[in-house]
Amino acid sequence: MQRNLLLGVEAIGQAAIDAGISGVYAYPGTPSTEITEYIQNNRLARERNIHREWSANEKTALEAALGMSYAGKRTMACMKHVGLNVAADVFMNMAITGINGGLVVAVADDPSQHSSQNEQDSRFYGKFAMIPVFEPSNQQEAYDMTYEAFAFSEKAGLPVMMRIPTRLAHSRSGVVQKMVQTENPLKMPENLMQFMLLPVYGRKYYQNLLDKQDWLAELSEESAYNQYFEGKEKSLGIVCCGITYNYLMENYPNGNCPYPVVKIAHYPVPQKLLQKLENECDELLVVEEGYPLVEELLTDFFGKGTKVSGRLDGTLPRRGELNPDHLAKALGRELEEPLQIPDTLVGRPPSLCAGCGHQDTYEALNEVIAEVGNGRVFSDIGCYTLGALPPYNTINTCVDMGASITMAKGAADAGLSPVFAVIGDSTFTHSGITGLLDCVVEKSNVNILIVDNETVAMTGGQDSSAKGRIEKICEGVGVAPEHIRLFVPLKKNHDEIVKIIREEIAYNGVSVIIGRRECVQRIAKMKRLHKKEAAKNGQ
Amino acid sequence: MKTDIILAGVGGQGILSIAASLGAAALNENYYLKQAETHGMSQRGGAVVSHLRIADHPIYSDLIPTGQADLILSVEPMESLRYLPYLSPQGSLVTNTAGFVNISNYPDLENTFDELSKKINIIRIDADQIAKETGNPKASNMVMLGAASPFIAIHEEIIIKGIETIFKAKGEKIVEMNVEAFKAGRAFSLNKC
Numbered sequence: 001m002q003r004n005l006l007l008g009v010e011a012i013g014q015a016a017i018d019a020g021i022s023g024v025y026a027y028p029g030t031p032s033t034e035i036t037e038y039i040q041n042n043r044l045a046r047e048r049n050i051h052r053e054w055s056a057n058e059k060t061a062l063e064a065a066l067g068m069s070y071a072g073k074r075t076m077a078c079m080k081h082v083g084l085n086v087a088a089d090v091f092m093n094m095a096i097t098g099i100n101g102g103l104v105v106a107v108a109d110d111p112s113q114h115s116s117q118n119e120q121d122s123r124f125y126g127k128f129a130m131i132p133v134f135e136p137s138n139q140q141e142a143y144d145m146t147y148e149a150f151a152f153s154e155k156a157g158l159p160v161m162m163r164i165p166t167r168l169a170h171s172r173s174g175v176v177q178k179m180v181q182t183e184n185p186l187k188m189p190e191n192l193m194q195f196m197l198l199p200v201y202g203r204k205y206y207q208n209l210l211d212k213q214d215w216l217a218e219l220s221e222e223s224a225y226n227q228y229f230e231g232k233e234k235s236l237g238i239v240c241c242g243i244t245y246n247y248l249m250e251n252y253p254n255g256n257c258p259y260p261v262v263k264i265a266h267y268p269v270p271q272k273l274l275q276k277l278e279n280e281c282d283e284l285l286v287v288e289e290g291y292p293l294v295e296e297l298l299t300d301f302f303g304k305g306t307k308v309s310g311r312l313d314g315t316l317p318r319r320g321e322l323n324p325d326h327l328a329k330a331l332g333r334e335l336e337e338p339l340q341i342p343d344t345l346v347g348r349p350p351s352l353c354a355g356c357g358h359q360d361t362y363e364a365l366n367e368v369i370a371e372v373g374n375g376r377v378f379s380d381i382g383c384y385t386l387g388a389l390p391p392y393n394t395i396n397t398c399v400d401m402g403a404s405i406t407m408a409k410g411a412a413d414a415g416l417s418p419v420f421a422v423i424g425d426s427t428f429t430h431s432g433i434t435g436l437l438d439c440v441v442e443k444s445n446v447n448i449l450i451v452d453n454e455t456v457a458m459t460g461g462q463d464s465s466a467k468g469r470i471e472k473i474c475e476g477v478g479v480a481p482e483h484i485r486l487f488v489p490l491k492k493n494h495d496e497i498v499k500i501i502r503e504e505i506a507y508n509g510v511s512v513i514i515g516r517r518e519c520v521q522r523i524a525k526m527k528r529l530h531k532k533e534a535a536k537n538g539q
Numbered sequence: 540m541k542t543d544i545i546l547a548g549v550g551g552q553g554i555l556s557i558a559a560s561l562g563a564a565a566l567n568e569n570y571y572l573k574q575a576e577t578h579g580m581s582q583r584g585g586a587v588v589s590h591l592r593i594a595d596h597p598i599y600s601d602l603i604p605t606g607q608a609d610l611i612l613s614v615e616p617m618e619s620l621r622y623l624p625y626l627s628p629q630g631s632l633v634t635n636t637a638g639f640v641n642i643s644n645y646p647d648l649e650n651t652f653d654e655l656s657k658k659i660n661i662i663r664i665d666a667d668q669i670a671k672e673t674g675n676p677k678a679s680n681m682v683m684l685g686a687a688s689p690f691i692a693i694h695e696e697i698i699i700k701g702i703e704t705i706f707k708a709k710g711e712k713i714v715e716m717n718v719e720a721f722k723a724g725r726a727f728s729l730n731k732c
C-alpha cells in the first residue's frame with residue numbers, strides 16, 4: 001500500500017479532504033497552522049474549491065464552520081489551544097445546538113509551551129462541552145480518526161474535537177490514505193429551529209445533550225481506538241492517553257509490556273475498560289499529555305480505594321511534555337548516565353531577523369520611553385513580542401491576543417500616563433478592534449502603535465486580514481483622522497518616528513500610530529512561491 | 540536495523556532537506572520512519588532540532604530516548620553539542636565546522652571538541668568549503684549528509700535515490716550537484732574512518 005510521509009497536522013488535513021469537507025476555517029497558530037496550509041496547497045481541495053481562506057480569528061472561524069454545517073456540508077475548524085478560548089462561546093453553544101453536516105474542531109495543544117503562552121489541555125473543553133474528543137496516538141490514527149470523525153459527528157449529531165499535541169502535530173511518518181468521499185449535498189437542518197438557543201429551545205436541547213451522554217459512553221466503549229492490552233504482571237495497570245502510549249511502548253522494544261494497559265484515544269473515557277483494569281491490577285498509573293484529566297477522574301477522593309499515580313503524585317512531572325525517559329523512570333528503570341552538555345555551550349534565543357521593521361520601531365520607541373519612564377508599554381503576541389528581550393527590553397506585557405489595547409486603556413483609566421499599546425496588524429484585526437472602540441467611546445488617553453508588517457509573520461507569513469484596511473478601520477471606529485499617523489520603520493526615519501510618537505503623547509485622547517513595512521521573511525517567501533509557480537508554468 | 544539521528548542546526552539552515560532526503564530513501568525501501576521537527580519561531584535564528592528515526596520494524600516514540608541516538612548530524616558546530624545527552628556512548632557526532640555566529644557570546648569550541656573526541660567518535664568537516672569546491676555552495680547540507688552516511692544503516696545508493704527524489708522537481712542539474720556534494724562529504728568521512 002502506498003504510504004505518504006505526513007506530519008500529524010498534514011494527516012488531519014488530508015483526512016478531512018478525503019472525508020469530503022466543503023470548507024476549512026481557521027486562524028493560524030502553532031502547532032495547528034499547517035492543517036489549513038496543507039489544505040490550501042492540496043490539488044483536490046483546489047479542484048473542489050473547498051473553502052480554505054484564513055478567518056479573522058478563531059471565533060469567526062468556528063462560527064462560519066457551524067454555518068457551513070447548518071447548510072448540511074462537512075467542515076472543519078482548526079486552531080491552537082488558546083484559540084479555543086477565543087472561540088469558546090460558540091464552541092460551548094454548538095454542543096447544545098448540535099450539527100447538521102459533520103463538524104470537526106481540530107485543536108493543537110502545546111505541552112511545554114514550545115510557542116505558546118500556556119499549556120492548557122483542550123480535552124477539558126471537550127468534557128466541558130460534553131462532546132466526543134478524539135486523541136490519536138500516531139500519524140496514521142490522526143488520519144484514520146479524522147477521516148471517521150465526520151461520519152461520527154453526523155451520527156452523534158454533535159461536533160467532534162480532534163486533539164493533538166505539538167509532538168504529533170510536527171512529527172512525520174508514513175500514512176496510508178483511504179478512499180476519497182464526495183461532498184455532502186446542500187441540505188437544510190430538518191428542524192429549522194435547531195440552531196435557535198432562545199431559552200425555551202436551549203433548555204430542551206441541553207437536555208438532549210445530557211440524554212446522549214450514556215450513548216456517547218457506549219460508543220467510546222466500542223471504539224476500536226480504545227484498547228485493552230493484556231499483561232501478566234498485575235501489580236500495576238497502566239492507562240495511556242493518546243501519544244503517551246508510544247512513550248510507554250518505547251521502553252518495550254519488542255512490544256511485550258508486562259503490565260495490562262488501557263490505551264485511550266476516544267473520549268468520554270471507556271468506563272468498562274478502565275473498570276476491568278482496576279479489577280485486575282493492584283495499582284494504576286495514568287499517563288497523559290497535558291493536564292491530569294483522566295488521573296483526576298480515577299483518583300480516589302477519600303483515599304480508600306485503588307492507588308492511582310501519575311502527574312499529581314509526582315510519579316510523572318506535573319507540567320510539560322512527556323517522553324520515553326519519564327516513563328522509564330516511572331516504571332523504575334535505571335537509566336545510564338548520559339553524556340553531559342559541555343559548559344561552553346551558550347543559548348541561542350530567537351531574535352528579530354536582520355532587516356525587520358519591528359527593530360526600527362523599538363529603537364524609536366525606546367528613545368521616547370527614556371524620556372517618559374519605562375513600565376508602560378502594553379504589548380501583544382507576534383514577532384514583535386521579542387521586543388521584551390535584549391537588546392530592546394521595550395515591552396512589558398503579552399497576555400492574550402488583543403490585550404495590549406485594552407490593558408493600556410485600563411492602566412490609562414487608572415491614571416497612568418502616557419501609556420502605549422504595541423500590537424501587530426493581524427493581532428489588531430483578530431481582537432484589537434473592539435478594544436479600540438472602547439477607547440474611542442471613552443476618549444481614553446492611549447497611544448496605540450500598530451506594527452504593520454502586512455502579514456501574520458510569527459506563524460510563517462500567512463495573509464493578514466488587516467492588509468490595506470487598518471486606517472479605514474480606525475477611522476470607521478472613530479479615531480480622529482489627524483491622530484492616525486503613519487511611518488515607515490527604517491533606520492533613516494528614526495528621528496521622524498520619534499517626533500511622531502512625541503507629538504501623539506502630547507495629545508490627550510486616542511492616537512493610532514501605524515508603522516508599515518513588509519516583513520522581510522514574507523517578501524522572501526513570496527519570491528520563492530512565485531519562482532515555483534513560474535517554474536511550474538514554464539514546464 | 541534501526542538508526543536514530545538527531546539533526547541539529549539553526550533556523551533557516553535547512554536541516555529539513557537532509558531529513559526529507561532520508562525520508563524519501565526510507566520510504567523507497569519500505570522502512571518505518573518517524574521524524575519530529577521544531578517549527579514555530581524557527582525563522583529567526585534560534586536553535587532547531589529534528590529527531591529522525593528509521594527502522595525495519597515499527598517505531599513507537601516520535602522522540603529519541605536519552606542516550607540512544609546513533610548519530611548527531613549537525614550543520615552547525617555549537618548546535619551539535621546541545622543534544623549530546625541523546626547520543627549513545629557508541630554513537631557518532633558529525634558536524635560542520637563552519638559556525639553560524641548570530642550571538643555576541645559565541646564560544647571558542649576547539650578545546651571542547653578535543654576533550655569530547657577522547658570519549659566519542661567525532662567527525663568535523665568544513666562542509667561549506669567542500670560545497671564550494673564541488674561548485675555548489677548551497678549544497679553544504681548534502682555534504683553533511685554524505686559525511687554522516689557511513690553511520691546510517693541505509694545503503695549509499697538508496698540515500699542517493701532519496702536525494703534524487705526530493706530535488707527532481709528542480710531539474711537534473713540541481714540533482715547532479717547535490718549528489719556530487721553528497722559523494723564529496725561521504726569520501727571525506729570514509730577517509731577519516
Ligand SMILES: Cc1ncc(C[n+]2csc(CCOP(=O)(O)OP(=O)(O)O)c2C)c(N)n1
Nearest residue numbers: 029083381382383384424425426427457458
Ligand atoms: C488566540 C490565539 N490565536 C493564535 C495565536 C498564535 N499567534 C501568535 S502571534 C500570531 C499572529 C501575529 O501576527 P501579527 O500580529 O501580525 O504580528 P507579527 O508576527 O506579524 O509581527 C498568532 C497567530 C495565539 N497566540 N493566540
Ligand code: SF4
Nearest residue numbers: 353356383457519520
Ligand atoms: S519574520 Fe518578519 S516580522 Fe518576524 S522577525 Fe522576521 S522580519 Fe520581523
